[in-house]
Amino acid sequence: MRMLLNIRIPHEPFNAFVRDGSVGALIERILEETKPEAAYFTEQNGTRGAILVVDLEEPSHIPKFSEPWFLTFNADCEFRVVMLAEDLKKSGLEMLGSKWK
Template sequence: MRMLLNIRIPHEPFNTMVREGTVGQVIGKILEEIKPEAVYFTEQSGARGAVVVVDIDNASAIPALAEPWFLKFNADCELRIAMLPEDLQKAGLENLGSKWK
């Protein structure tokens, strides 16, 4: 199941890690561990953030995705299920539409 992990990173402890020169190593280790399909670093509500695309087999994989960001950066994480166009085509929207008229 493809998921979007939306991460909001507060200024601390990130600023301290930047000053110490360790932030790249920490982010690299997290990304190596969670093996994302894609990662986009961006601004989130005036702070640092990222959107990470991951594919998981079941919900029990969620803690391993979020905990590194919580523990290392005190970040806020939101997870959303994401569909490709092919997934949406398989959803049976035609049948749902007639069922819920």
Template sequence: MRMLLNIRIPHEPFNTMVRDGSIGEVMAKILDETKPETVYFTEQSGHRGAVLAVNIDDASAIPSLAEPWFLKFNADCEMRIAMLPEDLMKAGLDKLGSKWK
């Protein structure tokens, strides 16, 4: 199942890691472990942020995706299930529409 992981990173400890040169290694380790399909780094409410698209087979995978961000950056993480257009086509919306008229 595809999930979007939305991450808001506070200024600290990220700033300290940038200053001491460790940020690249830490970020590479997290991304290597989580293996996102894609990742976008962006601003979120005045803070650093990232949006990752990841595939999970089971909800038990969620801690392994979120904990690195919590533990290394004190980040906030939001998770949302996401569908591709093909997934939406398989959802049976026509049947749901007639069921819930």
């Protein structure tokens, strides 16, 4: 199932990893291990953040995607189910709309 993994990264220990030069290798290691479909890095509420698109084959795989961020950066992680336009087309919205008028 396609999921949006929203990651909020606190300033520490991230700043320490930036200062010692290891942050790039740490992020690369996490991305190589988890293999997201896409990874975007951004600001979130005044802190660093990332948004990943991941394929969650089953709920037991949640730790595979979140623990590297928790353990490495003390980050907060949230998962949201997302759909492509093709998925939305298959959802039966028209039928649901007529049923729930």
